[in-house]
Amino acid sequence: MQGNGVRVKGDEFWHMTKVLRLSDNDRVELFNGKGGLVEGYIQNIDRSGLDFVALSDPKLVPQQNTQWHVFAGFGTLKGGRSDWLVEKCTELGASSVTPLLTERSPSISESRADRLERVILAASKQCQRLHEMVLKPPVEIDELLHHIEQSKLSLLATAKATPVLSALMSLEKETSGLLIIGPEGDFTVKEASLMVDAGATSVSLGPHRLRVETATIALLSTVMLWSDSKQG
Template identity: 80%
Template structure:
């Protein structure tokens, strides 16, 4: 495998970043550059002139936080690629009526599909919220709390909170296909997923630098990203995953927090995947 110098690796990442963000498809541009305030609704009106009712948290956000009123234009999305523009037709004490100004748009999902497994169940002080928020913004398809010997559980109340974090982040970054928060996953079950995946990357100290390792992953736009808990995986867990077929990758010479390692690895593979899907100019 070709060895990259630090300068060459830095230049490569700059190139990937430029290509990924300057050569996106039109559909992706539609997802990320909308100018109207955007809100979530499980039900969307299919055609121009149809009306849906908005209530609950989104109603509160629209009317009490942003102070929107009748005739203000907004967008609704359903987290499954559906997007529609309309305006507020009427407001009462319990909700508002949204009237569609055009027909429903259905945006296809991105071809890039990376699934994150991270041992963040024991993180405190909002660090797990930050991890999940940034995974949403970067475009991860799913995030699963990974249960390990050093991070054996995560509370149901915390999972509920993380769902709310994902929705807020999806609205902020104009993401139309919502990231899925998967149920907690044990290492033993993860081994099964590794066996079925073409690419599984495990962040590990003193491993081959990730940019070097990914030179052999041309045209791969999906896979698993695995990050250990605070204190890292046990030697037994590490050996089990290596035996199952994961590729250990390094993220530099410094010891990283769980959330930092997750975002560093996810950002790298997302930029790499975008560059592989974009035809050279």
């Protein structure tokens, strides 16, 4: 592909020229969200778009070894809190985020899902993440139980459980699994019991009651660092 050109238009054109203020001959990198990366430069800018010329053949960067999948009851969060949750999950390296439909968080609108896709794209560019995080369709507890049964490790954030660091220290090396966080008001007793019976491990995130987005990022951060320390 070296020497080949690509026409960039639309939102990406606007972002590159109006936000990043790039101009002719500036070096840039383009990625496709699936590990593909190509280096090049801007050859020309006009009113409708810009022309990118590759300086090298595309590179395919392997996906990270850690594969943590977040299931969180954030469908009813307001005031941009779900945007923040998804943005930080993207930055921290979660493989996917799935809205979890529970008795206390029964739905999430399609328009919200469209917005969250845009949040993921913007966060991926900001943190230079080459493999985009996947926003999966919402699932109910019954479907989640099947995922728990098939996973080697599923961590369920609940109060009055083993502290998460103590639980992780007692486990064998794992670099993938499920992280499950309840909605505002937490899971019902029945929901939590079903997940534990399916194989989930209950873990505590400290003595205070945390918001959904706070608990999600606390658990994901802890597990990502634990996974990284287990590498090699």
